[in-house]
Every structure is written in structure tokens, then in C-alpha cells.
Amino acid sequence: MEDGVDHLAFERNKAQFDVEDMKIIWAGSRQDFELSDRISRLVASDPAFRKDDRTTLDRKELFKNTLRKAAYAWKRINELRLNEQEAYKLRSFVDQPAFTDLHWGMFVPAIQGQGTDEQQQKWLPLAYRMQIIGCYAQTELGHGSNVQGLETTATFDPKTDEFVIHSPTLTSSKWWPGGLGKISTHAVAYARLIIGGEDHGVHGFIVQLRSLDDHLPLPGITIGDIGMKFGNAAYNTMDNGVLRFDHVRIPRNQMLMRVSQVTREGKYVSSNVPRQLVYGTMVNVRQKIVADASVALSRAVCIATRYSAVRRQFGSHNGGLETQVIDYKTQQARLFPLLASAYAFRFVGGWLKWLYMDVTERLQANDFSTLPEAHACTAGLKSLTTTATADGIEECRKLCGGHGYLCSSGLPELFAVYVPACTYEGDNVVLLLQVARHLMKTVSQLGSGNKPVGTTAYMARVEQLMQYHSDVEKAEDWLKPNVVLEAFEARASRMSVACAQNLSKFANPEEGFQELAADLVDAAVAHCQLIVVSKFIEKLQQDIPGKGVKKQLEVLCSIYALFLLHKHLGDFLSTGCINPKQGSLASEQLRNLYSQVRPNAIALVDAFNYTDHYLGSILGRYDGNVYPKLYEEAWKDPLNDSVVPDGFKEYIQPMLKQQLRNARL
Numbered sequence: 001m002e003d004g005v006d007h008l009a010f011e012r013n014k015a016q017f018d019v020e021d022m023k024i025i026w027a028g029s030r031q032d033f034e035l036s037d038r039i040s041r042l043v044a045s046d047p048a049f050r051k052d053d054r055t056t057l058d059r060k061e062l063f064k065n066t067l068r069k070a071a072y073a074w075k076r077i078n079e080l081r082l083n084e085q086e087a088y089k090l091r092s093f094v095d096q097p098a099f100t101d102l103h104w105g106m107f108v109p110a111i112q113g114q115g116t117d118e119q120q121q122k123w124l125p126l127a128y129r130m131q132i133i134g135c136y137a138q139t140e141l142g143h144g145s146n147v148q149g150l151e152t153t154a155t156f157d158p159k160t161d162e163f164v165i166h167s168p169t170l171t172s173s174k175w176w177p178g179g180l181g182k183i184s185t186h187a188v189a190y191a192r193l194i195i196g197g198e199d200h201g202v203h204g205f206i207v208q209l210r211s212l213d214d215h216l217p218l219p220g221i222t223i224g225d226i227g228m229k230f231g232n233a234a235y236n237t238m239d240n241g242v243l244r245f246d247h248v249r250i251p252r253n254q255m256l257m258r259v260s261q262v263t264r265e266g267k268y269v270s271s272n273v274p275r276q277l278v279y280g281t282m283v284n285v286r287q288k289i290v291a292d293a294s295v296a297l298s299r300a301v302c303i304a305t306r307y308s309a310v311r312r313q314f315g316s317h318n319g320g321l322e323t324q325v326i327d328y329k330t331q332q333a334r335l336f337p338l339l340a341s342a343y344a345f346r347f348v349g350g351w352l353k354w355l356y357m358d359v360t361e362r363l364q365a366n367d368f369s370t371l372p373e374a375h376a377c378t379a380g381l382k383s384l385t386t387t388a389t390a391d392g393i394e395e396c397r398k399l400c401g402g403h404g405y406l407c408s409s410g411l412p413e414l415f416a417v418y419v420p421a422c423t424y425e426g427d428n429v430v431l432l433l434q435v436a437r438h439l440m441k442t443v444s445q446l447g448s449g450n451k452p453v454g455t456t457a458y459m460a461r462v463e464q465l466m467q468y469h470s471d472v473e474k475a476e477d478w479l480k481p482n483v484v485l486e487a488f489e490a491r492a493s494r495m496s497v498a499c500a501q502n503l504s505k506f507a508n509p510e511e512g513f514q515e516l517a518a519d520l521v522d523a524a525v526a527h528c529q530l531i532v533v534s535k536f537i538e539k540l541q542q543d544i545p546g547k548g549v550k551k552q553l554e555v556l557c558s559i560y561a562l563f564l565l566h567k568h569l570g571d572f573l574s575t576g577c578i579n580p581k582q583g584s585l586a587s588e589q590l591r592n593l594y595s596q597v598r599p600n601a602i603a604l605v606d607a608f609n610y611t612d613h614y615l616g617s618i619l620g621r622y623d624g625n626v627y628p629k630l631y632e633e634a635w636k637d638p639l640n641d642s643v644v645p646d647g648f649k650e651y652i653q654p655m656l657k658q659q660l661r662n663a664r665l
């Protein structure tokens with residue numbers, strides 16, 4: 001509370017649960033909470049990390065400022081001897097996309113996942129000490145989604161024991177990699193491996209791009225930034241780059257050789273591992289993106305919830321206070337499902353992290369059985385959560401009315417930084433089509449003795465689910481986890497089965513897949529929503545300590561599920577899982593649940609434990625002291641540096657004088 005007054009204290013006093021205990025649940029454990037709390041305060045209290053001036057800087061200033069912060073963060077990480085997890089937290093709380101995200105988030109994991117032991121021993125220590133800085137150069141001007149369509153070539157030259165990396169066409173120029181444009185010294189670059197004229201498909205190669213002495217591009221390398229992106233500051237702190245190779249030579253041992261190798265004689269040898277492991281880094285990052293979705297959405301929801309309790313419109317009687325906008329049922333129906341989604345994504349993110357760790361351990365033991373499940377879950381949940389989060393942030397902006405459109409609300413920048421998550425690491429529709437393929441394969445194998453496992457295990461009960469009709473009779477029935485779960489399972493399996501039946505009418509299955517793509521995407525969404533709902537329900541079956549905490553989570557879980565049911569009512573009705581009366585009972589129950597959340601709303605967003613620095617929003621201030629601070633902030637705008645603006649005398653005054661002369665004539 002910067003001015004010592006807590007304008008939201010009366011809201012905080014209404015809470016029916018222990019917010020400190022909820023903070024632990026949100027963080028994952030007491031240890032995680034303490035770590036986040038400590039590092040976020042460290043960043044917030046250091047003036048070198050201030051970010052309130054960010055939207056007024058031009059691109060060059062902004063970029064230089066990003067470099068300064070990244071270097072300072074690295075200095076602090078070393079001075080304080082932070083471990084990997086603490087360092088990651090520090091970079092996240094600095095809250096400014098930078099080349100370091102790609103270095104630590106993709107370059108290092110690509111070498112860890114796809115490099116041999118020898119390659120890891122050579123490259124990782126350099127990367128860990130940041131003596132080299134790397135990026136992930138996969139996407140090209142002509143191809144992003146279609147990885148197999150990449151055109152860059154890596155041709156083996158047996159005479160010199162080297163690969164020749166080349167960009168044969170304009171469209172083969174690497175385009176988009178973060179950190180590439182101005183900073184990276186190295187890249188893991190993806191290229192088609194050509195040996196003796198034979199194309200062995202796309203593989204990863206470690207390529208040095210710039211001199212470690214003067215940072216100039218090495219011979220044969222053309223490199224630069226691809227230009228200004230959506231939003232003002234937002235993602236423009238990142239140097240997304242373009243790169244062309246003109247017959248650049250690298251030693252043979254710089255091909256990442258865990259999945260397949262090229263021998264000195266030029267023989268291509270595949271290890272006994274699936275070739276899809278070349279895509280492993282993307283699976284890793286998609287998993288992280290799901291966990292991050294809950295962070296981005298919760299930030300927006302925290303801002304919109306606090307501001308909705310501060311903002312008043314209409315309803316004043318006899319000069320009394322007007323109504324807090326959070327009390328309007330329409331505001332609740334838009335805001336509280338987003339609050340519930342933030343918690344839902346938090347828990348499914350935690351589960352996905354476990355799934356990823358599990359598949360990683362199995363892969364190390366040469367067990368590849370859960371790879372398709374891990375790919376489908378990471379792809380589908382990345383798509384579902386980023387779409388909902390991007391839409392949710394924009395909805396939060398609207399929930400804040402006009403003031404939400406000000407940069408000082410923090411929401412425009414949050415949206416602009418976040419929205420490319422719907423595209424990067426796989427376009428969300430393209431990824432849902434991968435889930436759909438997994439579902440169609442699962443359905444086609446039903447009855448073959450190949451029992452569906454993991455998140456598709458419910459399909460084993462397909463016959464029962466095809467017969468299912470909800471037995472909900474009253475609104476409270478929708479609070480029973482099994483009732484909700486069965487309805488979601490029945491809807492998802494029926495949508496998948498309907499797609500499979502329609503596909504079977506096509507002589508050419510691939511043609512059918514293209515034709516039915518929109519329905520397949522809907523089926524994939526239904527399946528992914530079921531995963532999120534079921535993981536929320538599973539979370540509630542764990543021991544949840546703290547006064548009133550479990551009750552609040554039960555309410556949020558029901559809101560999340562019933563909101564989806566309400567939003568996709570067409571699916572539930574058209575598949576015959578529920579009838580219209582049961583649909584209206586779900587809506588009735590939702591209204592009850594919103595009333596239960598209302599007194600707890602502020603405490604539920606306090607549980608995210610965000611500092612004012614991290615939120616970066618006047619509307620979302622912890623103390624709710626919005627109006628004086630908005631007023632104060634306006635005067636800081638560079639336009640207000642002078643009373644008469646630059647350009648007035650040049651352009652406006654002559655116009656005014658001309659009008660005056662005309663009027664006199």
C-alpha cells in the first residue's frame with residue numbers, strides 16, 4: 001500500500017477462506033511460494049528493473065534497455081548465486097521478453113534433448129556460462145507449421161568432413177527466431193540433411209553465426225531483425241530475426257546426433273528412437289507455455305477484479321455510493337469464469353509438467369510408449385489455454401471500460417505480448433489437428449484389444465458413453481463431480497466417434513480429414529476441455545489444507561465446467577448428452593456459484609501474490625488507489641512535457657490564422 005490506505009480492505013475482510021493457504025496452493029508448495037515471493041520482491045525493489053517507462057521508448061531505446069536489463073539480471077544471478085529455478089524466476093519477474101528466453105528456453109533444451117553426451121559436454125558449459133548465446137532457428141519465410149517443408153539444406157561433404165549449410169531460395173531464409181536478429185552468437189538451425197544427393201529430412205545443427213570477438217556475422221551469414229511487431233513495447237523488446245546461409249561450413253560433429261548420426265564415411269545411421277524426438281524441444285516448450293498461460297490470465301484477471309471492485313457506476317440513491325461494477329451480474333458472468341479458468345490452467349499446467357517429466361524419464365530408458373500421448377496433450381493444451389488466455393486478457397480489458405485501453409492499465413501490453421502465443425510453438429489450429437489425428441487413431445483401434453490409455457482412457461467405455469443421458473434433475477445435481485465428468489466424457493467421445501464415422505465415408509482418408517477439419521478441431525477442443533475439467537476434479541481429491549480453501553476451489557471448478565457447458569451448449573444438446581432443461585439448470589447453478597464467489601473475489605486474486613511491479617497496472621494496484629494515481633500518471637506522458645506541443649506552430653497555428661483571416665473577409 002503505497003499511500004498507506006487499503007481501499008480494498010473492506011473487500012478483503014469479506015473473504016471466507018484463508019488467503020495465505022490459498023497462496024501455497026496457487027504456488028504449488030510452500031517452498032515454491034517462498035521462492036516466488038522472495039524473487040518477485042527482489043526484482044520489484046530494484047530500480048534497475050523499473051518498467052513503467054517502457055511504452056514511451058522508441059524501438060532502439062527499448063531494445064538497448066532490454067539488453068541492459070538482461071545483463072544486469074545475469075549479474076545479479078551470479079552475485080546472489082541463484083540456482084536454475086531462482087534464476088528462471090528472476091527472469092520471469094523482470095517481465096520483458098528477451099533473447100535470454102530463447103537461449104535458456106530453447107537453445108539449451110535443444111542441445112540437452114537432441115545432443116549426444118559428447119556434444120552436451122562441449123556446448124552446455126559454454127551456454128550455461130553465457131559465453132555463447134543461442135537461439136532456435138527453425139521457421140523460414142516460406143514455412144513455419146510444415147516443418148517437413150523446410151528448405152534450408154545441410155549437405156555432407158565427405159572430403160572435408162563438414163556440412164555445408166545453405167539457403168537455396170528466398171523462402172528458405174530463417175524468419176522469426178527470437179534472439180537471432182541482433183544478439184545470438186549461435187543457433188540450433190534446422191535443415192534438410194543431404195548425403196550423396198539423398199534427402200534424409202529435417203535435422204538440427206549447431207551453427208556459429210557471429211564472431212565472438214567483434215560480434216560481426218561470420219562469412220556466408222546474412223542476418224538482421226525482421227522489423228516492428230504488433231503492440232508498442234510488447235514483443236518489440238525481442239530481436240526476432242532473418243538469417244540466410246551462403247554455403248556456410250560447419251564440422252560434422254555439429255549435427256545434433258542423439259536421434260540419428262552421420263558417420264565419417266557419410267553413412268546415415270538411425271538410433272533406435274522415434275524420429276519425432278527431433279521435435280522434442282517443441283514438446284518441452286509447449287508444456288511450459290501451458291503453465292505460463294495461468295500466469296498471464298491471472299494477471300489480467302487480478303487487474304480486472306480489483307478494478308471492478310473499485311469502479312462504481314449507477315445505482316446511487318439519496319446521494320449514497322454508486323454500485324461497484326463487480327456487483328453487476330453481467331460483469332460477474334464475464335469475469336468469474338476467467339478467474340476459474342486461471343485456477344484450472346494452473347492445475348492442468350502442474351499435471352502436464354508431471355506428464356512431461358514422466359515421458360522424459362521413460363525416453364531415457366528407451367520407453368517411447370507415452371510419446372504420442374505427451375505430444376497430443378502438450379499440443380492440445382497449449383492450443384486450448386493460449387486461445388482462452390489471449391481472449392481472456394482482451395475480455396479483461398473490456399471489463400475495465402475506457403481505462404482498460406490506457407497503457408497504464410497494463411492490459412494492452414499484456415495482450416500484445418501474449419497473443420503471439422496462439423501462433424508460436426505451433427499455430428493453435430494446426431496443433432488441434434494433431435490432437436484430432438490422435439483421437440481418430442484411438443477410435444479406430446477401439447475393439448482391437450489395444451486399450452486406450454492416459455487421457456483417452458475414457459474411450460474404453462465408448463459403448464456406455466454413447467448410451468449416456470444425463471440424469472440431472474435439479475440445479476444442485478450439477479455440483480456433483482461425476483455428473484459433470486460423465487457429461488464431458490460423453491460429449492467428447494460422441495464428437496470423436498461422429499468424426500470417425502464421417503471419415504469412414506471417404507475413400508481417401510486424407511481427403512476426408514481435410515474436408516472434415518473444422519469438425520475434427522471441435523472434437524479436439526471437447527477432448528482438451530475434458531482433460532482440464534478432469535484434472536481440476538482430480539486436484540480436489542487431494543488433501544487441501546487451509547480454512548475454506550477447498551470450498552473455494554470446488555466453487556471455481558464447478559464454474560469452470562459449467563461455464564464451458566453453457567458456452568458449448570450446442571455440442572451437449574446436439575450430441576444428446578443433456579436436454580434443454582438440464583442446460584437451463586446448469587445456467588441457474590452458474591448464477592448461484594457467481595454469488596458465492598463474489599465476496600471472495602478479491603482474496604482469490606490476492607492469492608496470486610503478484611507485486612504491483614509485476615502487475616504493472618494502475619487499475620490493478622493492491623491498494624485500489626486508482627483515481628489519484630491515474631491522474632498523476634497522465635502528466636508523466638512525454639506529450640505533457642510542454643504545454644504547447646511540438647508541431648503546433650508549424651502546422652496548426654497557420655491553419656488557425658488562415659481560418660481567422662477567412663472569417664474576417
Ligand SMILES: CCCCCCC/C=C/C(=O)SCCNC(=O)CCNC(=O)[C@H](O)C(C)(C)COP(=O)(O)OP(=O)(O)OC[C@H]1O[C@@H](n2cnc3c(N)ncnc32)[C@H](O)[C@@H]1OP(=O)(O)O
Pocket residue numbers: 101102105106136138139144145146147148178276277279280282283285288371372375423424425426427430431434437
Ligand atoms: C520458454 C521459452 C520461451 C517461449 C518463446 C517462444 C518462441 C517461439 C518459438 C517457436 O515458435 S519455435 C518453432 C515452433 N514451430 C512449430 O511449432 C511448428 C509446428 N509444426 C509442427 O510441430 C509439426 O510440423 C506438425 C504440425 C506436428 C506436423 O509435423 P509432421 O508433418 O512431421 O508430422 P505428421 O506427419 O503430422 O505426423 C507424423 C507423426 O509424428 C507425430 N508427431 C508430430 N509432432 C510430434 C512431436 N512434437 N512429438 C512427438 N510426435 C510428434 C505425429 O503425431 C505423427 O504420429 P503418427 O500418427 O505417425 O503416429
Ligand SMILES: Cc1cc2nc3c(=O)[nH]c(=O)nc-3n(C[C@H](O)[C@H](O)[C@H](O)COP(=O)(O)OP(=O)(O)OC[C@H]3O[C@@H](n4cnc5c(N)ncnc54)[C@H](O)[C@@H]3O)c2cc1C
Pocket residue numbers: 102136137138139142143144145146175176177178235240420423424425426427428429430433517
Ligand atoms: C512472436 C513470435 C516468435 C517466434 N519465435 C520463433 C523462434 O524463436 N524460432 C522459430 O523457429 N520460430 C519462431 N516463430 C515462428 C512460429 O513458430 C511460426 O510462426 C508458427 O509455427 C506458425 O507457423 P506459420 O507462421 O508458418 O503459420 P502458417 O502455417 O502459415 O499459418 C497461417 C494460417 O494457415 C493455417 N494453417 C496452416 N496449416 C494448416 C493446416 N494443415 N490445416 C489447416 N490450417 C492450416 C493456420 O491455422 C493459420 O491460420 C515465432 C513466431 C512468432 C509470432
